[in-house]
Amino acid sequence: MANSTDGLIELDSQPVGACCSVIYSHPLATWLIGESFHPGGLALTDEIANLTNLGPGKRLLDAGCGRGTSTVHLAETTQCHAVGLTLESDGVERGRALAAATGVDDRVRFVQDDILHMDTSIGEFDVVLMECVLSTLEQKPESLRQLYRIVKPGGYIALSDVTVSRELPTELQGSIGAALCMADARDLDEYMSLIEDVGFKVKEYRSAKEAVQQLIKKIGTRLMIAEAAIGLGSLKVNRSLIVQARDALKIASKLVEDGSLGYGLIVAQRAG
Numbered sequence: 275m276a277n278s279t280d281g282l283i284e285l286d287s288q289p290v291g292a293c294c295s296v297i298y299s300h301p302l303a304t305w306l307i308g309e310s311f312h313p314g315g316l317a318l319t320d321e322i323a324n325l326t327n328l329g330p331g332k333r334l335l336d337a338g339c340g341r342g343t344s345t346v347h348l349a350e351t352t353q354c355h356a357v358g359l360t361l362e363s364d365g366v367e368r369g370r371a372l373a374a375a376t377g378v379d380d381r382v383r384f385v386q387d388d389i390l391h392m393d394t395s396i397g398e399f400d401v402v403l404m405e406c407v408l409s410t411l412e413q414k415p416e417s418l419r420q421l422y423r424i425v426k427p428g429g430y431i432a433l434s435d436v437t438v439s440r441e442l443p444t445e446l447q448g449s450i451g452a453a454l455c456m457a458d459a460r461d462l463d464e465y466m467s468l469i470e471d472v473g474f475k476v477k478e479y480r481s482a483k484e485a486v487q488q489l490i491k492k493i494g495t496r497l498m499i500a501e502a503a504i505g506l507g508s509l510k511v512n513r514s515l516i517v518q519a520r521d522a523l524k525i526a527s528k529l530v531e532d533g534s535l536g537y538g539l540i541v542a543q544r545a546g
């Protein structure tokens with residue numbers, strides 16, 4: 275879990291989901307990655323919206339919505355009704371503020387809940403979206419089964435996520451790996467099996483490796499800026515964290531090159 279005090283962030287080993295969620299609440303994460311906490315950003319989100327026919331009157335659940343960036347974006351661009359669900363109260367507050375600022379708060383709401391134990395009276399959805407979330411869930415089959423219950427017949431589950439096809443080097447197995455959504459990530463085939471095992475039928479899938487390459491490049495540049503700012507005393511962040519992150523990023527970059535680390539998109543449908 276990450277503990278944050280006075281701008282300092284300390285990592286130790288805790289469950290992947292909890293670690294990921296606390297790290298993404300830290301302002302440094304926003305600065306390094308942006309408001310959209312997944313490779314490919316909103317362009318990949320738009321691709322999913324097209325593939326799932328999201329539009330006016332449809333109901334979307336953004337499961338593991340972070341700060342609600344995709345939730346609000348899709349409500350605005352497709353005119354759908356959206357619910358953002360996240361573990362963090364911070365995410366709910368930020369999501370509500372963003373929805374109000376964007377003028378979609380009449381069609382968007384945010385709830386703090388755990389996918390695994392979620393209150394299924396939340397209703398039924400045409401599309402359940404998971405961006406960089408399945409990789410972080412410790413109980414993947416049970417969580418997917420829970421989501422299957424709330425997808426309408428003929429509705430979709432759509433996800434984009436980090437893919438890993440071999441055991442990670444030790445440097446990426448701890449909290450840094452968790453922060454980068456790698457620690458419990460699977461390959462595309464395994465995600466598809468998990469999804470089909472609970473009853474969905476995969477309709478579309480593709481590698482989106484270019485998205486992870488771009489994100490690594492962007493974070494790498496910002497880590498260099500962060501190091502310089504720490505040196506100048508204008509950034510109060512534990513320097514060892516930056517060094518750790520930079521080393522992890524170098525290893526991750528090599529794994530992307532050799533094909534064992536990537537990003538993928540899957541759209542699957544519940545029988546009508």
Ligand SMILES: C[S@@+](CC[C@H](N)C(=O)[O-])C[C@H]1O[C@@H](n2cnc3c(N)ncnc32)[C@H](O)[C@@H]1O
Nearest residue numbers: 291295310311312338339340361388389405406
């Ligand atoms: C890497 S962030 C991605 C956020 C968002 N989907 C995006 O792309 O900007 C992972 C998100 O999943 C959420 N999450 C992880 N485990 C969860 C669970 N069991 N139930 C609900 N949300 C969960 C975290 O709180 C966090 O908001």
